[in-house]
Amino acid sequence: TDLERVELNSIIEGVFEIMQNIANDKNIVLINNSSEKVFIKANRNRMKQMILNLVDNAVKYNVPSGSVTVSAENAGGKVIICVKDTGIGIPSQHIPRIFERFYRVDKGRSRNMGGTGLGLSIVKHIVNLYNGIIKVNSEVGKGTEFIIQLPC
Ligand code: ATP
């Protein structure tokens, strides 16, 4: 797959365009909190898929009038991408399994929302391709934050 010099702010804006209508329906605000342009040598479509899957979850598992905040920044020779929501959160006992294919926290609830449980497994796959790491912080009833570190 083609490697390009990808500017992550434009990717975030493109993802927000895709998600804007769905966010509006729930009165959720999408915030791009990046303060600088961040470049990474990667495949554009993969970067977009990775951020889209996280923002899709951040909207889908959010509460009415919640928010989704995304940022990309350079830090110590690495790129840090953060997707944070004000949603329902993930109970800690489920966190070790959420990157597995088809794993969903609440089968009943998730079924109503559509989806297959593949989004995060794809995110993890892309992060691994670029030798990055992904971390999750979550608090039930408060929200969830995914942090990706990629070498650049
Ligand atoms: P798909 O992404 O295929 O449409 P999905 O969203 O259910 O389906 P994943 O994106 O892989 O699948 O997420 C797995 C599970 O992790 C979800 O079903 C949900 O229970 C939980 N989850 C993921 N992101 C969040 C989030 N931001 N807040 C709360 N729960 C989340």
Ligand code: MG
């Ligand atoms: Mg998903």
